[in-house]
Amino acid sequence: MTLLAVQRLTKAFGDNVAVDGVSLAIEPGGVVGLIGSNGAGKTTLVNLISGLFRPDSGSVTFDGRDITHLSVNERIRAGIARSFQLVNLFDQMSVLDNVALTVFSRERKTGDMLRPAEADTAVRDEALAVLRQFGMHAKADTLASELAQGERKLLDVAVACALRPRLLFLDEPTSGVSTREKAPIMDIVTAIVRSGAITAVIIEHDMDVVFRYSDRIVAMHQGRILADGTPAAIRANDEVAMTLLGEHVHQ
Amino acid sequence: MNAIAAPAPLASTGLRLWGSAAAVLVLAVLPWLLDPFQTLQVSYGLIFGIAALAFNLLLGYTGLLSFGHAAFFGTGAYAAALLLKYLGVQSMELYLLGGVAASLVIGVVMGAVCVRYTKIFFAILALALSQVLWSLALKFFWVSGGTDGLRVPTPTLLGGLLAPAADKTAFLAFQYYYYVLVVFVVAVAAMWLIVRSPFGKALQAIRDNDVRAEFVGVRVRRYRFIAFVASAGFTGLAGTLWVPLNGLTTPDILYWPFSGKIVFMAVLGGFKTFLGPIVGAFVYNYLETFAVGYTIYWQLLLGVILVVLVLAIPDGLVGTAIKLVRRSRKAA
Numbered sequence: 052m053t054l055l056a057v058q059r060l061t062k063a064f065g066d067n068v069a070v071d072g073v074s075l076a077i078e079p080g081g082v083v084g085l086i087g088s089n090g091a092g093k094t095t096l097v098n099l100i101s102g103l104f105r106p107d108s109g110s111v112t113f114d115g116r117d118i119t120h121l122s123v124n125e126r127i128r129a130g131i132a133r134s135f136q137l138v139n140l141f142d143q144m145s146v147l148d149n150v151a152l153t154v155f156s157r158e159r160k161t162g163d164m165l166r167p168a169e170a171d172t173a174v175r176d177e178a179l180a181v182l183r184q185f186g187m188h189a190k191a192d193t194l195a196s197e198l199a200q201g202e203r204k205l206l207d208v209a210v211a212c213a214l215r216p217r218l219l220f221l222d223e224p225t226s227g228v229s230t231r232e233k234a235p236i237m238d239i240v241t242a243i244v245r246s247g248a249i250t251a252v253i254i255e256h257d258m259d260v261v262f263r264y265s266d267r268i269v270a271m272h273q274g275r276i277l278a279d280g281t282p283a284a285i286r287a288n289d290e291v292a293m294t295l296l297g298e299h300v301h302q
Numbered sequence: 303m304n305a306i307a308a309p310a311p312l313a314s315t316g317l318r319l320w321g322s323a324a325a326v327l328v329l330a331v332l333p334w335l336l337d338p339f340q341t342l343q344v345s346y347g348l349i350f351g352i353a354a355l356a357f358n359l360l361l362g363y364t365g366l367l368s369f370g371h372a373a374f375f376g377t378g379a380y381a382a383a384l385l386l387k388y389l390g391v392q393s394m395e396l397y398l399l400g401g402v403a404a405s406l407v408i409g410v411v412m413g414a415v416c417v418r419y420t421k422i423f424f425a426i427l428a429l430a431l432s433q434v435l436w437s438l439a440l441k442f443f444w445v446s447g448g449t450d451g452l453r454v455p456t457p458t459l460l461g462g463l464l465a466p467a468a469d470k471t472a473f474l475a476f477q478y479y480y481y482v483l484v485v486f487v488v489a490v491a492a493m494w495l496i497v498r499s500p501f502g503k504a505l506q507a508i509r510d511n512d513v514r515a516e517f518v519g520v521r522v523r524r525y526r527f528i529a530f531v532a533s534a535g536f537t538g539l540a541g542t543l544w545v546p547l548n549g550l551t552t553p554d555i556l557y558w559p560f561s562g563k564i565v566f567m568a569v570l571g572g573f574k575t576f577l578g579p580i581v582g583a584f585v586y587n588y589l590e591t592f593a594v595g596y597t598i599y600w601q602l603l604l605g606v607i608l609v610v611l612v613l614a615i616p617d618g619l620v621g622t623a624i625k626l627v628r629r630s631r632k633a634a
Contacts, residue, residue: 101517127519139517141510143574144503155500156519164501171500210518262632 052115054079054250055100055218060109062099069095071274072109077218082241083252084265084282091271093254094136097220101133102126107196113218125212132216134207136223136254142196143238146187149195151178178213184243186211195251208240212247219244221253227259232258237264262286270295316539329483338475342547343591345479347584348486350545354579355493356536361565362573363497364529365509370428371564373412373435374405374534378541380439381405383452383551390559394457397542405538407506407530408435411528417523420512429558436556450523451552453544474547482543489536490580492551496532497576505529537564564606571609581620 053257055077062070070092085093098104100111102123110119111130121129141149155161169175176279182188185205190198194205204224211219224240226231241264244251255261261268261282268285270278272295278288285291305523313321329348333341349460353375360366378401385391385400412431416424439446446452456473459481468471486582494500506514512522545551554560571582589607592599615622 061325103513112495123516124519126519127517134518135514139511141507141514143510144506148506152500152503152520153518155503161500161504161525164496164499167498168500168501169498174500182321187617210514214518216381219313 052079053077053112054110054114057096057100058110058112060096060099061107062104063097063107065146068274069195070099070106073271073274073276075269075276075279076249077252079217079250080248080277081246081250081266082264083250084261084268085252085254086258086261086295087271087277088269090273092274093271094277095223095274096112096271096278097133097222097252097254101131101220118197127214127216130215131220132211132214132218133220134211134222134224136159136226138200138203138207140195140203140206144195145191146182146193146195146198147178148189149176149206149210150181150213151175151212154178157214181209181213184212185239201228201236204228205236205239212243212249215247216249219249219251221251223254223256225255225257233260323399326487327485330480333476335481338471341475341479342471343587344584345482345512345547346544347587348482349540350564350567350583350587351548351580352486352543353540353564354571354583355490355576356540357538358566358568358573358579359493359496359505359529359533361568363428363502363509363527364505364581365512366417366418366429366526366530367565368530368533369425369558369561369565370412370416370430370432371537372556372558373408373428373432373531373559374537375541375544375564376435376551376553377405377408377477378402379545379551379555380446380452381538382545383447383454384445386454386457387452392455392457392458393461394546395461397545398485398539401538401542402535405541406535408538409531409534411533413527417526417530428626429561432556432561433558436553436558439556440551446553448583450486451550451551453519453550455549456546468623473541473582478546478559482547485539485541485543489539493536501525501528509609566608568618569608569620572621573625574617575620575624578618578620582618585619 053076057073057075058092060070060073061068073096090126095104099106102121106119110117112118113131116129118126118129135210141152151168151174154177155168158174179188179191182191187202187205187209190202197205198206208221208224221240225236228236237260265282268280268282269276270291276290277294278285312317312481332344353371357368357371360368368574381401381404382397385397391397412428415431416427419427456470456478458465459477504520507520508522508525516522527623541555567582567586568579569582570586571580572578589604590600593603617625
């Protein structure tokens, strides 16, 4: 059963066709790496699927249901979550509250205004458990703005995971952190994704990271899908090597 | 990993509770210690405190700066005056009911328009709509009394249980003071609960990052709207409480400078703290009372204070105090 089916999705910004008739099917389970040079259309594709932008044409089917015209909120309820390339957190709230709010939201409890949030120990415990998974429970009371960059990236993913999505888009989960920090972040993220039966699509520029952690790699170029296959197949693909990996080597 | 220590809460929940109880106790004995004029000043402080706190539900907790809160304060006040004028109502409880209901209605109407926008567009739209109410109060003088306003004599309290005696000032500085204090405590407790609730957390998430809030499933526009209406209701409550104290309601309290005063109070006290706006309201009220008696250029004086405030202590009085305490604890 296909989890996500994208059919001939197109989005243009003026004359620039960012996503040009992309069709893509994603089966449940595993980690899909989405690669491509800057401007290849990766983030736009994720924005279209997660509902931030509306496509000019084409359709998105999730779990057999057409979600092309659903709101962001309805897509989240259906089980699609995402993190952001530039960290998007609730900066003046504590690390715990960042996750707890997400749990409240998932449980549709954010309309409750007559009870202190901390009185809901079930939500608090779940939020702490999520933070523990990410190795961040010691920072629960820290303001999100006071975290180091690597921790902020992790918290961004933790917030998305607290929605208990079935399909999770991670837009460059290791951008902006030191090379040394990338592997620990990806170890944690992929372990959680695999243990939680979450299907993850990870946009990533670091080819070492992509080839090491992905089960399948989709390469994009100028708004289209250039190649799609296992890491070994992508590595052996001459076209990808010329247009993407070559560029990468020269950088 | 970095070594930034978590900002420990300044006071435990128990300490906060005892602190609040002590503050209420002090407020409760004031009428015995102060002369009536001073007690009335405290009443004004409490009432403006409710309004500034309600305003801060939007600014401090939802990230929306309203330059139109005079509309709700004025609606609360005029609702009481019109209840008296057209229905002969002289009960404070009915005034409060009518005042809150009317300001909620105005809040729904203004909110439906304003929360479609944020930042400066929101602020200007709220300002513009509040000016509409002001001009209505000015032009429809046969209803509103125009610039003369409407007189509202001291009403009966608690369903007629307490009625004003010959000495009106003594009644306002004693019975009515306690009435205001009780409403103040209830309103502050309610707003404290709101900002600590899951709903309050959702508002803070919207304040910090509305795109991400949308992507964790918070209905951003709906919640902004609810916050707007709640803020309007509490501000209207303050406006209704204010009328008997002033004895008169004029279009001044619907006019934009009064919206500015509410903003001033919240910023003066510190809009990033819960108690800041209350402290700001008290201090502003004393500043204005003092400045008006001291010089005819009192507005200039307040303007200079505002400029100094924004430049020197952008966190406001309470925000700065909290920072100083934190710093001294760290040093100790």
